[in-house]
Amino acid sequence: MNKKFSRFRLRSVAMLVASALSATAAWAIEPFTVRDIRVEGLQRVEPGTIFASLPLRVGDTYNDERGSAAIRALFDLGLFKDVRIDVVDNVLVVIVEERPTIADVDFVGTKEFDKAALQKALREVGLADGRPYDKALADRAEQELKRQYISRSLYNAQVVTTVTPIERNRVNLTFTVTEGEPARIREVHIVGNKAFSEGTLLDLFDQDAGGWMSWYTKSNQYSRAKLNADLETLRSYYITRGYLEFRIDSTQVAISPDRQDLSITVNITEGEKFVVAGVKLEGNYLGRDDEFKSLVTIKPGEPYNGEQVTETTKAFTDYFGTFGYAFARVQAEPEIDRVNNRVTLTLKAEPSRRVYVRRVAVAGNNKTRDEVIRREFRQYEASWYDGDKIKLSRDRVDRLGFFTDVNVETQEVPGSPDQVDLAISVTEKPTGTLQLGAGFSSAEKVSLTFGIAQENVFGSGNYLGLQVNTSKYARTLSLTTTDPYFTKDGISRTFGVFHTTTRPYYSVDGDYRLVNEGGSVRFGVPFSEVDTIFFGIGLERYRFDPGGNVAYLTPQSYRTYFGCTANASTGLVTACANDSVWGVPLSIGWSRDDRDSALVPTRGKLQRANLEVGAGGDMKYWKSSYSYQQFFPISKQYTFAINGEVGYAKAYGNKPYPIFKNFYAGGLGSVRGFEQNSLGPRDVPLFGQTEGAALGGTKKAIFNMELSTPFPGAGNDRTLRLYGFFDVGNVFAGSRDSTLSDAQWKAQQKLRASVGLGISWISPLGPLRLAYAIPVKQQKEDLTDPSHPIPKDRIQRLQFQIGTSF
Known part of the structure; x- marks a missing residue:
């Protein structure tokens, strides 16, 4: 049986070889001179495209090799599904079958990804409207x-x-997606x-088994990239605590049969804890050994800290860069004494070659102009790196605040070892912001504030903002524009420019008004990379309208400031000596901000x-103020912050x-x-009233403390936080009003304090702060002396605002 099968196989192979040789002989064409070239089968492709790509011209000698090259050249265009060449009386007839053209690319059922972003991604790889349809490319897009x-x-x-064929050899391409439910950890x-x-250790991870807030944080949705980041956090946690030989042996991710649940197991080996015995420097330090030694943050006698080693080598590399x-190379080589669990670190440096920057390229700025980014650069082209x-x-x-991500990469220039290019890539974010504020009080129920701003108008880097306040006590309309590179x-x-109409807080509705209108111009001068000095001048007018002339409202x-008088018997305002005042305020300011995030x-x-x-x-006066904020990272989850403000003002x-x-x-x-702006000295109450208008003061002292923690169930998500706070402060009068009693004066001079909890959320409309406070030091109503009543503080326990901080 085996012999018969072998003889049959040999006869079959012989027949195939003979057929191939006869076919080759049949298709072989004797070389000839091309008399003409014709193209058949074109629908949308121009004939010129064919003739430009053919390696043959009329008058050339045609042979099989050149024919094969012509077919390959036309296939390489990617425009044709089939290409043939016929020869008729020394005339080459090129017969093509065009690929269908994509008329439309659409996505159905995509909720996880933005449809426009998917279309843009496919367009970058050649799968877009008006392009030839390529099935292989479509298959790769599907798999991706x-x-x-x-x-x-x-x-x-x-x-x-x-793929839906339509008229004129076109197709519609539709990706229909059934997303299903995400697998949960x-x-x-x-x-x-x-x-x-x-x-x-699990508290260090951003991914977890989830909690009641997982619908928002999505911390229980598995991501390989996030897992890798968590593993690096775990590694860093051990290495910064002396575990030099810590390693992650394996990571196992098991998925359930229904592909809905995941379990993650991380196998680690801690190793021994090591103490740093000493630090040595070896290599070429440009004769600046002492300067480099001052950059060393590794401390002998303390547990090995991998972050300190990384900081030191990075500081060395950066200093070489100056x-x-x-391309300086700095390596930290440990000499491990496992008997005594001690390690000596040797920092070896090789500066390599000195280079200069040939070109700075900017990418990713679809809206922001190149100039807005380039003018912030302090590394210039054609200068030393x-x-x-x-x-x-x-x-x-x-x-600038226009981007969610900014990266700078150094790229070598091929053939030029002394040159590099810098590639800065940015990811833009929406720069328009909406600010909303609300509060509830017995006086005006709900008060609202509204603001809209665009920090990057038309990609120019300029700021344009509009503020509106609809409060019954303070109506505001202001417009501000800033050119950061005037x-x-x-x-x-x-x-x-601004126009405001205010009525100080009062227990009885009155119709008096204080109208303030004017404008200002301000210049900011950068005196260093971190310090800016501001100079400004304005023109403003204040106009007082007593309204219905009812004095006690x-x-x-x-009335005293504007020189208003009232009839003692009727309570009607008879006249105001100065119903308006105007002034020219000059201002000078300074700011410094080195926070890691705004x-x-x-x-x-x-x-x-x-x-x-x-x-x-x-108006002749001066008014000064100073504010200070500082943030302290306690751990990855907790941040402690303090804020202080002082102010002092006086007339001259x-x-x-x-x-x-x-x-x-x-x-x-x-x-x-x-209540907002309700603390401090009060106006003298008249006609049996127990409360007076909140006047503010010429002195101010505020102190705040906050402890920010993860929101329960939200894991390490930083966009949603819970914070506890303690506030203390007040505003004070510069001098005692002779109409006040000792008890009234002392009540106004006391500090107020509160404690509470709040929620901080980086919402799509901007930072939202919600606070519930309990006053722990407040003024109660005191009517012991009816002629000099002490009003109670106006309490507003629940407050929120969008677009504020601290």
């Missing part, structure tokens, strides 16, 4: 789409590609830990100081201090739990 869904824990996602375990409990050595300037440039671009040197210019202090700071300081002087007109030139320039306190951004 599935992989993207797997990265979002949607393991059951199904993608079906539908059911459990996470760490095996091999001895020094730290499993609970302590001298133009972009400087690591400090590159880092500073990156930070300055990030501080001059090429980075001097900013801000214009502002009009604050006594305002939205969710965890470390760093923010300082501001300002001085305003009434230099012209009817024998003029009364303009009461409407007072400082105010109370509410969010001040002492929470009290």
